[in-house]
Amino acid sequence: MTRDNDIPPEVQKDIMKATFRAITRYGYADLTMEKIAEESNKCKSTIHYHYGTKENLMVDFIKYLQKGFKRNIVPDTGDPLERLNGVIDRMLFGTKNGKIPERFHTALLELRSQAPYNEKYRRQITENDELIHGKVKGIIEDGIEKGVFEKEDPGTIATIILSAVDGARARQISTERKAVEKARNSLDDIIDEMLLKGR
Amino acid sequence: MTRDNDIPPEVQKDIMKATFRAITRYGYADLTMEKIAEESNKCKSTIHYHYGTKENLMVDFIKYLQKGFKRNIVPDTGDPLERLNGVIDRMLFGTKNGKIPERFHTALLELRSQAPYNEKYRRQITENDELIHGKVKGIIEDGIEKGVFEKEDPGTIATIILSAVDGARARQISTERKAVEKARNSLDDIIDEMLLKGR
Numbered sequence: 001m002t003r004d005n006d007i008p009p010e011v012q013k014d015i016m017k018a019t020f021r022a023i024t025r026y027g028y029a030d031l032t033m034e035k036i037a038e039e040s041n042k043c044k045s046t047i048h049y050h051y052g053t054k055e056n057l058m059v060d061f062i063k064y065l066q067k068g069f070k071r072n073i074v075p076d077t078g079d080p081l082e083r084l085n086g087v088i089d090r091m092l093f094g095t096k097n098g099k100i101p102e103r104f105h106t107a108l109l110e111l112r113s114q115a116p117y118n119e120k121y122r123r124q125i126t127e128n129d130e131l132i133h134g135k136v137k138g139i140i141e142d143g144i145e146k147g148v149f150e151k152e153d154p155g156t157i158a159t160i161i162l163s164a165v166d167g168a169r170a171r172q173i174s175t176e177r178k179a180v181e182k183a184r185n186s187l188d189d190i191i192d193e194m195l196l197k198g199r
Numbered sequence: 200m201t202r203d204n205d206i207p208p209e210v211q212k213d214i215m216k217a218t219f220r221a222i223t224r225y226g227y228a229d230l231t232m233e234k235i236a237e238e239s240n241k242c243k244s245t246i247h248y249h250y251g252t253k254e255n256l257m258v259d260f261i262k263y264l265q266k267g268f269k270r271n272i273v274p275d276t277g278d279p280l281e282r283l284n285g286v287i288d289r290m291l292f293g294t295k296n297g298k299i300p301e302r303f304h305t306a307l308l309e310l311r312s313q314a315p316y317n318e319k320y321r322r323q324i325t326e327n328d329e330l331i332h333g334k335v336k337g338i339i340e341d342g343i344e345k346g347v348f349e350k351e352d353p354g355t356i357a358t359i360i361l362s363a364v365d366g367a368r369a370r371q372i373s374t375e376r377k378a379v380e381k382a383r384n385s386l387d388d389i390i391d392e393m394l395l396k397g398r
Contacts, residue, residue: 027316029228102315103315106312106315106316109308109311109312109369110309110312112308112312112369112372112373113305113308113309113311113312113372113373115372115373115374116301116302116305116372116373117226117305121373122373122374122375123375125373125374126374126375126376129370129374129376130376152388153388156381156384156385156388157385159381159382159384159385160359160363160385160388160389162366163362163363163364163365163366163367163370163378163382163385164359164362164363164366165362165366166362166365166366166369166370167361167362167363167364167365167366167369168362170308170311170365170366170369171328171362171365173311173312173314173315174311174312174314174315174320174321174324175314175321175324175325175328176321176322176325177325177328177329179362182355182358183358183362185355185358186355186356186358186359186362189351189352189355189359189393190359190389190393193392193393194388194389194392194393
C-alpha cells in the first residue's frame with residue numbers, strides 16, 4: 001500500500017532529504033525507517049504511517065531523485081554543446097549544488113542490484129532512465145536542428161553517453177581506477193568525432 | 200588468511216564451479232558456504248578448511264572469472280574487426296559455451312556494490328578490469344598496426360567499449376529496457392565512425 005499521494009509536501013520533502021542522508025551514511029542494505037527518522041525531525045512512527053514499508057519509501061525516493069535530476073542536472077541555458085557538456089559533467093562530477101558523495105552512488109548501485117528481485121523498483125528505475133535518456137536526446141536533437149551537430153541518431157548517441165556514465169560510475173566505486181575522468185575524456189572524443197566531426 | 204595457494208587444482212575447480220552455480224541461484228548477499236557445498240561434491244567443512252571465510256572464497260572466485268574471460272571471451276583468431284566484434288558480443292550476449300544467466304550478472308553487480316566497503320574485492324576487481332581493458336586495447340592496437348583501423352587512441356576506445364558494456368548490463372537487469380541490444384547498436388556506430396570512418 002502506497003500512501004505517498006496523501007503526504008503533505010513539506011513532510012515528504014523532509015523525509016526524502018533525511019533518506020538521502022541516511023542512505024549515504026548507511027548504504028541501502030542497512031537502511032531502516034529508524035535511521036531515516038534519526039536524520040529527520042520526524043519520529044519513526046510518522047514515517048511508518050506515511051509509507052508503511054521501506055519498499056514504498058524507496059520507490060518514492062527514486063521518484064524524488066528524478067525531480068532532482070530535472071532541476072539540478074540538466075542545464076536550462078547555453079548552446080546545445082554547452083548544455084550537453086554540462087549534463088555530462090554534472091552526471092560524472094556533481095551538480096551545481098556541489099559534489100554528490102561517492103557513498104551515495106554506492107547506495108544507488110546497491111539499490112539497482114535489488115531491481116531484478118523487485119518489480120516496483122524496476123518500474124521506477126525504468127521511468128527515471130527513460131526521462132534521463134529523453135533529456136539528453138532532446139539536447140542532441142536541438143543541436144542537430146540548430147546545425148551545431150552532425151545528423152547522427154540522437155537516441156543512439158544518448159544511449160552511448162548514459163552507458164558510459166553508468167559504467168564509469170560502477171568502475172569508479174568498485175575499482176582503484178580514475179574511471180570518471182577517463183569517461184569524460186572518452187566522451188569528449190565521441191562528441192568531437194560523431195557530433196562535431198572536427199568542426 | 201587465504202589458503203588458496205595450497206588447494207589442489209581439481210578441488211579448487213570443483214569449488215569454483217559450485218560457487219558459480221550457487222551465486223547464480225541465490226545472489227551474493229544470501230550466499231553461504233553451506234549453499235556452495237550443496238552445489239558441489241565437497242562438504243562444508245572442506246570448503247571452510249580451504250578458504251576460511253566467504254570473503255577469501257569470493258576473492259578467489261573473482262580471480263577465477265578472470266581465467267574464464269581469457270579463455271572464453273577473447274577470440275584467438277580472426278581479423279581485428281572480427282575479434283573486436285566477437286569480444287563485444289560475448290560480453291553482451293554470452294560466451295561460446297552459451298548464454299550467461301542474467302541472475303549471474305545480477306550477483307556480479309551485487310558483488311561490485313560491495314567493493315567500496317571491501318578492499319580485497321576492490322583490488323581483485325581492479326585487476327580483472329585492467330586485464331579486460333588490456334585485451335580490448337590490444338585488439339584495437341593490432342587493428343591500427345595492420346591498417347584496418349584508423350589511428351585513434353586504443354586505450355580511450357577500449358574505455359568507451361567497456362563502459363558501454365557495463366552500463367548496458369546494469370540497465371538490462373535493473374530496468375525494463377532492451378539495454379544490451381541498444382548497446383550493441385551504439386557500439387556498431389562507434390566502431391564505424393571512429394575506427395573505420397566509413398571504409
